[in-house]
Amino acid sequence: MANGGIIGPPNDPTSTLSSKLSTINAACCAWTRGNACSTTANILVIAGGGGASSTQGGGGGAGGYRTCTSYTIDGSTYKVAVGGGGAGTASPSLNAGTPGSVSNFNTCDAGPTCKFESTGGGGANSAGGSGGGAGESGSPGAGNTPPTSPSQGNAGGTAAGAGGGGGGAGGVGGNYNVPATFYGGIGGIGSSAWPGDSTLRGGGGGGGGQTHNAFGMRPNAGPGGGGQGGIQGSPGYPAPTPYIFATGDPGTVNTGGGGGSGGNSDEVPTGLRPGSAGGSGVVIICEPCGTKTVSASGVWSMQEQYDAAVAGDWPA
Numbered sequence: 633m634a635n636g637g638i639i640g641p642p643n644d645p646t647s648t649l650s651s652k653l654s655t656i657n658a659a660c661c662a663w664t665r666g667n668a669c670s671t672t673a674n675i676l677v678i679a680g681g682g683g684a685s686s687t688q689g690g691g692g693g694a695g696g697y698r699t700c701t702s703y704t705i706d707g708s709t710y711k712v713a714v715g716g717g718g719a720g721t722a723s724p725s726l727n728a729g730t731p732g733s734v735s736n737f738n739t740c741d742a743g744p745t746c747k748f749e750s751t752g753g754g755g756a757n758s759a760g761g762s763g764g765g766a767g768e769s770g771s772p773g774a775g776n777t778p779p780t781s782p783s784q785g786n787a788g789g790t791a792a793g794a795g796g797g798g799g800g801a802g803g804v805g806g807n808y809n810v811p812a813t814f815y816g817g818i819g820g821i822g823s824s825a826w827p828g829d830s831t832l833r834g835g836g837g838g839g840g841g842q843t844h845n846a847f848g849m850r851p852n853a854g855p856g857g858g859g860q861g862g863i864q865g866s867p868g869y870p871a872p873t874p875y876i877f878a879t880g881d882p883g884t885v886n887t888g889g890g891g892g893s894g895g896n897s898d899e900v901p902t903g904l905r906p907g908s909a910g911g912s913g914v915v916i917i918c919e920p921c922g923t924k925t926v927s928a929s930g931v932w933s934m935q936e937q938y939d940a941a942v943a944g945d946w947p948a
Contacts, residue, residue, distance in 0.1 A: 651918055651919060651920050652665075652666040652667055652670075652918070652919040653828070653916065653917070653918050653919075654666070654916070654917045654918075654919075655915075655916050656712050656714055656915040656916070656917070657714060657885075657886050657912070657914055658714060659713065659714055659716065660711070660713050660714070661711075661712050662709050662710065662711055662712070663710045663711075663712050663917060664707070664708070664709050664710070665705055665706075665707065665919060666919060667919045670705060670919040670920065671704065671705065671706070672702045672703060672705060672920070673703045673705050673917050673918065673919050673920075674699075674700070674701045674702070674703070674827065674917075674918040674920065675699065675700050675703050675737050675748065675915070675917050675918070676697075676698075676699050676826040676828060676914070676915065676916040677696075677698045677735050677736060677737055677748055677749065677750045677913075677915050678695050678697050678698075678735060678750060678801075678833055678834055678887070678888035678913040678915070679695030679696045679715040679732055679733065679734050679735040679750040679751055679752045679753065679761050679888055679913045680695045680714075680715035680716045680718060680732030680733045680734075680735070680752050680753065680888060680910055680911070680912050680913045681694050681695045681717045681718065681732045681752075681753040681798075681834075681837070681857070681858075681883040681887075681888045681889045681890040681891060681909075681910025681911045681912075681913075682694075682695075682717075682718045682729055682730070682731050682752065682753035682754045682755045682756075682758065682762075682764050682798060682837070682890050682891065682910045683717065683718035683719045683720040683721065683729050683730040683731075683732075683755050683891045683907060683908070683909050683910050684720050684721070684729055684755070684756055684764075684765075684798070684837045684840070684859065684861070684880050684890065684891035684892055684893040684894070684907030684908055684910075685720075685728045685729045685755070685756035685764075685767050685795070685840075685893055685894070685907045686720070686721050686722055686728070686840070686880075686893065686894040686905050686906045686907045687768075687840065687893075687894055687895075687905055688767070688768045688791075688793070688795050688816070688839075688840040688841070688842050688894075688896050689721070689728070689729070689756045689765075689768070689795045689839070689840050689893040689894060689907055690729065690756030690757055690764050690765030690766045690767045690772065690773075690788055690789075690791060690795045690796050690797075690798065690805075690839055690840075690893055691756070691764065691765040691788070691789075691795065691796070691797045691798035691805060691816070691817070691819050691836055691837030691838045691839045691840075691852075691854075691858065691859070691861055691880075691890050691891065691892055692717075692718060692720075692729055692732070692753055692754070692756065692764055692765075692798045692836070692837040692859070692890030692891040692893075692907070692909075692910045693732075693753035693754040693755075693758075693760045693761065693762035693763045693764045693765075693773060693775065693788055693798040693799045693800075693805070693836055693890050694753045694762040694785055694798065694799060694801050694819075694820065694822060694834040694835055694856070694857075694858065694883075694888050694889060694890050694910075695715060695717075695732045695735065695750060695751075695752055695753045695760075695761050695762070695785075695834060695888030695910065695911075695913045696734075696735075696750030696751040696752070696753070696760070696761020696762070696776075696780070696784035696785050696801075696888075697750065697761065697762075697784055697785060697801035697822075697823050697825070697833065697834040697888065698748065698749075698750040698780060698782075698784050699782075699825060699826045699827075700748055701827060703737070703745055703748060704743070704744050704745045705743060705744075705919075706743045706744060708743035709742065710737065710738045710739075710742055710743065711738065711739040711740050711742070712736070712737055712738075712739065712915050713734070713735060713736050713739050714735050714912060714913050714914060714915055715732055715734050715735040715750075715752050715888075715912065715913040716732065716733050716912050717733075717753075717882070717883055717885075717888075717889075717891065717910030717911045717913075718730035718731045718732045718733075718752065718753065718755055718891070718910045719909050720880065720882070720891050720894075720906055720907035720908040720909045721755075721756075721906060721907050722906035722907075728755065728756060728907075729754070729755020729756035729758060729764050729891075729907065730755045731752045731753065731754055731755050731758055731760050731764075732752030732753040732760065732761070732888070732910045732913070733752045733913075734749055734750065734751055734752055735749070735750050735888075735913040735914070736748060736749035736750070736915075737749075737915055737917070750780075750784050750913070751777065751778065751784065751785075752910075752913075753785070753798065753799075753836075753888065753890050753910055754774075754775075754788070754798075754799075755773075756770065756773075756788075756795070756798075756893065756907070757770035757771060757772065757773055757788075758773040759773040759774040759775070759777040760773060760775070760777055760785070761776070761777070761784045761785040761801075762775045762784075762785030762786050762787070762788070762798060762800055762801060762805075762820060762834070762836055762890070763775045763785070763786070763787040763798070763799045763805070764788045764798050764799070764890070765788035765789045765790075765791065765795055765796030765797045765798045765799075765805045765816075765817055765819075765836070765837070765893070766788060766789065766790050766791035766795065766796040766839075767791055767795055767893075768791050768792070768794070768795060770791065771790075772787055772788035772789055772790055772791075772796050772799075772805065773787065773788050773799070774787050775787045775788075775799040785799055785800070785801055785834070786799040786800060786801070786802070786803055786804045786805070786820050786836075787799045787804050788804070788805040788820075788836065789804065789805035789806045789807040789808070789817035789818075789820075789839065790807045790808065790817070791807075791808050791817070791839065792808055793808060793814050794808040794814045794815060794816045794817070794839060794840065794841050794842045795808060795816045795817065795839030795840040795841075795861065795893045796808055796816070796817040796839045797816065797817035797818045797819040797820060797836050797837065797838055797839045797852060797858075797861070798819050798820065798836030798837040798838075798839075798854065798858065798890035798891075799819075799820045799836050799890075800819055800820025800821045800822050800836040800854040800855075800856060800858065800890075801820075801821075801822045801823035801833065801834030801835075801856065801888070802820065802821045802822050802823035802824075802825075802832075802834070802856070803820040803821040803854075804820050805817055805818070805819055805820045805836045805839075805854070806818035806819070806820070806839075806852070808839060809841075814841055814842040815841045815852060815863070816838050816839030816840045816852055816861035816862075816863075816895075817838070817839040817852065817861075818838060818839075818852040818853075818854065819835050819836030819837050819838045819839075819852060819853055819854025819858035819859075819889075819890055819892075820835065820836035820854050820858075821835060821836075821855045821856060822835035822836075822854060822856015822857060822858070822887070822889070823856065824856075826916070828916060828918045832855055832856035832857075833856050833857055833887040833888060833889075834856050834857065834887060834888045834889065835853065835854030835855050835856030835857045835858030835883075835884075835890070836854035836858045836889075836890045837853070837854065837858045837859045837861065837880065837883060837889065837890030837891045837893065837908070837910065838852030838853050838854070838858065838859065838861030838880070838892045838893065839852065839893050840861050840862050840863075840880060840892075840893030840894050840895045840896070840905075840907070841861060841862065841863040841895050841896065842895070842896040852892075853881065853889075854889065854890065856887060856889060857883055857884035857887025857888065857889025858883055858884075858889040858890050858892070859880055859881035859882050859883045859884075859889060859890065859891045859892030859908050859910075860880065860881040861880050861892040861893045861894075861895070862878045862879050862880045862892065862893060862894045862895030862905060863878065863896070878894065878895045878896075878905045879894055879905060879906055879908065880893045880894050880895075880906070880907045880908040881908055882908040882909045882910070882911065883908070883909065883910040883911030884911045885911050885912050886911065886912055886913070886914040887911050887914070888910070888912070888914070889910065889911040890910050890911075891907055891908040891909045891910045891911075892907065892908050893907045893908075894906045894907050894908075
């Protein structure tokens with residue numbers, strides 16, 4: 633050939649595509665597939681965690697945790713919503729708490745498959761993706777509400793003298809610690825069931841305690857992003873900050889963790905015992921590896937040979 637090409641039999645060189653991972657933390661955005669040949673995606677959808685109540689209240693429940701390993705996709709543009717965590721309650725109420733917001737993939741039912749959604753975590757005493765823990769005079773919230781299969785979460789823990797832990801994606805919230813300690817219940821453990829990674833997410837918030845412990849003995853946050861529950865502050869305990877652990881800690885952002893409840897109010901000034909907010913959710917999409925085929929006539933220029941070899945598409 634005049635251009636220095638070669639003539640050979642037709643061939644179908646192929647190349648392997650790497651898997652593509654998209655992590656969406658923003659409240660709302662659009663997503664399109666990155667591998668043109670992908671027909672399914674492996675997705676994780678976690679809703680926002682529930683907010684906790686104040687004053688020996690219940691911990692917030694984790695946001696609903698849902699996975700789909702073979703969600704059918706095409707070239708459509710998919711709207712994605714990531715739920716925020718519910719606000720914590722600062723008022724002296726044992727039974728308050730704000731639920732987290734839903735997260736979903738394919739909000740508008742684009743393409744061949746319907747919306748895939750998880751429910752926000754319940755506030756104290758409230759049902760949700762995972763239920764909130766009971767406040768001192770309340771009942772724990774149910775998990776997996778509305779029901780999904782597999783379950784998107786678990787129930788919160790019970791209370792009596794101290795708050796129950798919020799439910800987690802992988803386990804129920806702990807009940808209050810019986811006398812004479814009166815520690816709040818431990819938040820339910822999160823889950824790492826999604827096969828895209830081994831990260832633990834969706835832990836429940838810890839319940840608020842009714843005991844002096846200025847040395848930080850509050851091991852009641854649900855593993856996987858749940859917030860620690862507060863304890864009873866006291867002016868008689870060590871300086872410089874005798875009330876340092878009275879306020880609950882928030883759930884970790886982008887894990888759907890439940891917020892931690894505030895501690896006992898008996899000796900804590902107003903405003904230092906509130907429950908904390910739940911953590912925001914997350915949506916993660918993994919497009920699996922695949923191959924693409926490049927068909928040719930069997931006539932290749934030298935430049936085409938070179939370009940294909942550099943790209944790894946020239947057959948052996």
